[in-house]
Amino acid sequence: QLQLQESGPGLVKPSETLSLTCTVSGGSISSSSYYWGWIRQPPGKGLEWIGSIYYSGSTYYNPSLKSRVTISVDTSKNQFSLKLSSVTAADTAVYYCARLVVMAPAHAFDIWGQGTMVTVSS
Amino acid sequence: DIQMTQSPSSLSASVGDRVTITCQASQDISNYLNWYQQKPGKAPKLLIYDASNLETGVPSRFSGSGSGTDFTFTISSLQPEDIATYYCQQYDNLPSFTFGPGTKVDIK
16 A cells, blocks of 8 residues: 655754655555645644645645745655755654645545654754 | 634543534635544544545544535544544645644543
C-alpha cells in the first residue's frame, strides 16, 4: 500500500532554510488523480496547510507563507520536497507530507506520513 | 479567507455515549468539508469527505452532515479507541485548505 515518509534535519537555526523531503513508496507520484501536500502542526496546536504540488510541477502555496515556501517534485525519485526560508521559532512544528486525492469536487488528504519534528533554535 | 470554528474545544463523554461536534465556516462552503481524527502522537486520519461521505474502512458509528456554513460530526456510540482530536477542514477556497482548531474528545 502507498506510504509516505518525511526526512530531513530535526534542528534548524533561526534565519536559515528548513528543507524536508517526502518519499512516496508503494505507488507512483506521477498519478494523474493525486496532488501532494505539506501540512504542519506546532506543538500543542492545530493543523496548517503549507502548500501542494502536482507531479507536473504546478504548485499552490498558503498565502501566509508564500514568500518563504518552495515545493518541488522529483518524479525520477518518487519524492517531493519542502523548503521554508528565513525560519523563526514560530516555524517549530511537526511537518507532515500527505497525498491529496481529487474526486471532483472532493479534495482530501487521505494518506499521511508519520510526521517529522523540526525545531528552530540556535 | 475562510475561517473555521469548532465547538466545543474539548469534551468528556462515557463509553457508549453519542458525541456531537460542530464546525462552522465564515462563509458558504457548500458541502466542501472533511473531518479528520488525530490520535496523540499520530498523523491525522481522514474519516469523512464531502461533509457526509464515510472514507473506506471507517466504522459506521462515525457520521457527518451539514452544508453551507454549519456542519456536524457525530460518533453514535463512543468507544475507548475514539479518544482523539477531531478536525474539520474546508476546501471551498481551492487551492487553499483551512483546518478548524480541533475538538479534543476524552473518556469520562
